[in-house]
Amino acid sequence: MFRGLALVMIFVNHVPGTVYERLTSRNFGFSDAAEAFVLMSGIAAGLAYSRGFANGFNWPAVAKVWARARQLYLVQIVITVMALAVFAAAALWFDRAEMLAKNNVAALFEKPLSVIIGIPAMTHQLGYFNILPLYITLLLVTPALILLGAKKPWLLLGLSVLLWAVAGHFRLNFPNFPNPGGWFFNPFSWQILFVTGLLAGMAMKQGRTFFTFNPTLFWAAVGYLVLVLIWARTPPVGQIGWAALNGLRDLGAPFYLVGFDKTFLSLPRLSHVLALAYVLASLASVRAFAGTAYAQPLILLGRYGLPVFATGSVLSMVLQAVKSGTIGNPLSDGVLIAGGLAAQLALAWCLFKTDEMRGGKKKAG
Numbered sequence: 001m002f003r004g005l006a007l008v009m010i011f012v013n014h015v016p017g018t019v020y021e022r023l024t025s026r027n028f029g030f031s032d033a034a035e036a037f038v039l040m041s042g043i044a045a046g047l048a049y050s051r052g053f054a055n056g057f058n059w060p061a062v063a064k065v066w067a068r069a070r071q072l073y074l075v076q077i078v079i080t081v082m083a084l085a086v087f088a089a090a091a092l093w094f095d096r097a098e099m100l101a102k103n104n105v106a107a108l109f110e111k112p113l114s115v116i117i118g119i120p121a122m123t124h125q126l127g128y129f130n131i132l133p134l135y136i137t138l139l140l141v142t143p144a145l146i147l148l149g150a151k152k153p154w155l156l157l158g159l160s161v162l163l164w165a166v167a168g169h170f171r172l173n174f175p176n177f178p179n180p181g182g183w184f185f186n187p188f189s190w191q192i193l194f195v196t197g198l199l200a201g202m203a204m205k206q207g208r209t210f211f212t213f214n215p216t217l218f219w220a221a222v223g224y225l226v227l228v229l230i231w232a233r234t235p236p237v238g239q240i241g242w243a244a245l246n247g248l249r250d251l252g253a254p255f256y257l258v259g260f261d262k263t264f265l266s267l268p269r270l271s272h273v274l275a276l277a278y279v280l281a282s283l284a285s286v287r288a289f290a291g292t293a294y295a296q297p298l299i300l301l302g303r304y305g306l307p308v309f310a311t312g313s314v315l316s317m318v319l320q321a322v323k324s325g326t327i328g329n330p331l332s333d334g335v336l337i338a339g340g341l342a343a344q345l346a347l348a349w350c351l352f353k354t355d356e357m358r359g360g361k362k363k364a365g
Contacts, residue, residue, distance in 0.1 A: 002036065003301075003302030004298030004305075005298050007309055008301065009033035015320060015323065015340070017326075019330050020333055028229055031269045031273035035272075035273035037131065039194070039277060041194060042138075042194035042198040043197040045065075046146075049061065049142060049143075050146050051205060052064060053143065056147070057143075069140050072306070075132065080125075082314045086321060087099045089321075090321035099321055099324060102127065104179070111178045121177065125184065133185070153199050156195060157196070157199060160196070161192060168189060173186045173263070186264055192270065193273070245268075300352060303348065303352070311343065312340065316340070322336065323336070
């Protein structure tokens with residue numbers, strides 16, 4: 001259900017300029033749907049792959065994880081090429097030449113040979129097409145993470161925290177090519193969310209809980225979420241919060257502890273998504289709602305996450321072209337967003353019916 005909800009919010013956020021952007025989670029806290037998506041990807045990996053390593057290393061289990069990474073890589077290349085086609089069509093046939101200057105597309109015309117190398121190497125990523133390269137990279141090391149997590153889970157978590165801090169302190173990142181800089185979603189930093197989810201998923205697979213319920217921690221997380229909500233929605237409070245963090249920065253506090261940098265997953269963003277996940281996972285009412293008919297559309301979207309995400313990514317580029325140069329209003333934006341979400345839901349339903357007719361059991365996608 002929550003993966004489906006994250007996919008909905010990612011789609012809405014990937015069509016900037018609509019009035020419905022104001023309703024997504026990023027307007028009510030420090031983190032957004034991307035953090036939730038990576039955390040849940042780790043949980044899904046723990047549930048899907050940890051049993052294969054129950055007796056230690058074995059090649060078929062590794063091959064299964066890497067086959068998923070290969071599938072994601074092919075999807076990344078296909079949706080990137082389709083997005084380029086959307087931008088080209090918008091410029092060629094609909095007088096939307098400005099689309100060729102957005103979303104990191106301009107480099108294709110400035111350095112065509114380099115970009116043709118960079119796209120399959122994943123060192124050149126279009127805007128809004130950054131999360132699958134991160135996921136692919138994390139899946140490639142998932143077998144090693146599971147093997148260590150099965151024997152020394154807290155050591156794995158400690159090393160993950162250390163890597164996150166080192167990446168932020170020394171600004172370690174994967175390189176871009178041909179453009180300067182690093183990946184928008186830095187794998188050295190974002191791995192901490194994936195590892196946290198992976199450990200939770202591995203425990204769930206064994207019928208236990210890795211992060212156990214603690215009343216004090218629960219209410220502390222609730223208090224933090226309320227504080228962040230007030231910060232985000234009340235400008236005077238937000239100004240005080242910003243001033244406090246800027247004061248800490250002036251005193252020498254590292255940017256990844258007091259800033260809101262998304263690339264290095266700064267502490268305010270990381271702590272917010274972890275607190276939100278802990279609270280939601282602790283509420284019985286959330287599980288009860290997930291069993292109702294109201295949650296079924298989200299569950300269906302989340303069950304077929306990869307095809308839904310890929311389709312939504314390309315559709316969002318189409319809608320960006322449609323909205324280019326226009327001012328949003330609730331009616332026109334609602335038609336665009338609702339139409340895109342309906343198409344994704346229809347795709348998920350068709351895939352579900354196909355699996356049903358085959359009599360197969362669909363695993364989380």
